[in-house]
Structure formats: structure tokens, C-alpha cells
Amino acid sequence: MPTERLSMRRIREVMRLKFAQGLSDRAIASSLGLGKGTVGTYLARARQAGLSWPLPEGMDDDGVELLLFPASPTVPDPARPFPDWAEIDRELRRPGVTRALLWEEYRAAHPGGFAYTWFCTHYEAWKGRVRPTMRQTHVGGEKVFVDFAGDTIDVINPVTGEVRAMKLFVAAMGASNYTYAEAVASEGLEDWIGAHVRMLAFLGGVPAVVVPDNLKSAVIKADRYDPGLNRTYAEMAAHCGTAILPARPRKPRE
Secondary structure (H helix, E strand, O other), rough: OOOOOOHHHHHHHHHHHHHHOOHHHHHHHHOOOHHHHHHHHHHHHHHHOOOOOOOOOOOHHHHHHHHHHHOOOOOOOHHOOOOOOHHHHHOOOOOOOOHHHHHHHHHHHHOOOOOOOHHHHHHHHHHHHOOOOOOOOOOOOOOEEEEEOOEEEEEOOOOOOOOOEEEEEEEEOOOOOEEEEEEEOOOHHHHHHHHHHHHHHHHOOOOOOOOOOOOOEEEEOOOOOOOOOOOHHHHHHHHHHEEEOOOOOOOOOO
């Protein structure tokens, strides 16, 4: 008779005790009243799925279960092939390419292929295995991350119909992901400083640290340990009572 599957709450606890607390399989089994082999089996599934602790932000029990216990295909394998994750990853680096678009192309080529949720969940698991990243913990109100989005956006004058290409300034708080966005004319110093002033007014306060990328309006000399800040930008930070801490050069994930 097959062993009944553990609840997702207990599976999460197994992973937490192993990956966060560093307990041995035997200690976990003793703590949760499970067999050592059972603990080892679930941990092996977690490793094979690329899971650790804490789980990726936003992943619910259904997503975890899908990775740990992938459903067996109900159609022949040739009709439901696995996507080429390396090719998917390369395509996503191109401007304007989204997961939804790539999934639609995959389903167009393979009508019996996997659903969109499966596609996204397994891509994230693959990405976590080949490009692991350090999880950062942010204190509420401590940092705001600021930058311009890569592409311009069209802003249309509702009266004249005139279309202007604008740059999109985006700011996000580290802990809450509370976001401010604004279209400005350029990445120049005047627009950069003005966007910061309006961002702080929108937030209703001043974070302890502002983390920009190394664009010229923020940093005149990019350096990992001693970046040279634009003087006007530094004076704005001093006036507002915050600090500027640029991300490392050529490290956009920061």
C-alpha cells in the first residue's frame, strides 16, 4: 500500500529545518515524527526541483507541489516536450520579449504542451539551478532602488495627439516593493533630480539609503569601493538627509 503524501505544511517544515536550520535528516525525522527515509525522499525531491529555503517570493503551495511532484504527461512525450530553457533564457534578454509571448510560441508549436503556470514555475526552478542568486533581506524604509527602465515609452498629448518618446524613471522600496514611476523627458541631471524630489514627496518620507545604477547623472566615476558621485546629486542627498549607495558597476541585479 503506497505511503500517504505529507501535507504541504509538513513538507515546508522539512525543508526549513534542513536548509535554514541545518539539522540532520535523523534530527528532522525525530522532530516531526517521520521516518529518516521519508525525510530523505522529500529532501531529494526538493534538491532535484532546485528548491531551498526560504522559498522564492510569491511561490504558494500549488507551485511547490508542482515542482516536487510534477504530473505525469497525459499525452505522448513527442506532443509534450520540455522547452529548451537555455534558449528561453536567451530570448527573455531581448527587448520586448516576455514569458507569455514565449509560452504562446511554445504552445503554437506544440498544442498539447504544458500550461503557462507549469512553464513559468519550471523556468524559475531551472534558472535557480544555473544562476543562483543571493537572497537579500531589507529593513522597512531602509533602501529605495532607483533607475531608468531600458526602453522609452510614448506619451501622447490628449489635446494635440502629439507623441513624445519619454524615459521611465522607476523607484521601488527594498522591503515592500512599493513602487513609484514617472515619465520624464531625458536621463539628464535636471530630470533625474526632479524625479527624485517627486518620488520622495510620493513616499511621504526619506529612506536611509538610495541605491541607483551607475548612470552619468548619478555617478561620474564608477568604482566598487569609492564611487564618485555627481556633485548635484550628492548635495540633494545631503539636503534630504539620505545617503547614496550606487550598485556595483556592471551588476544590474543589485
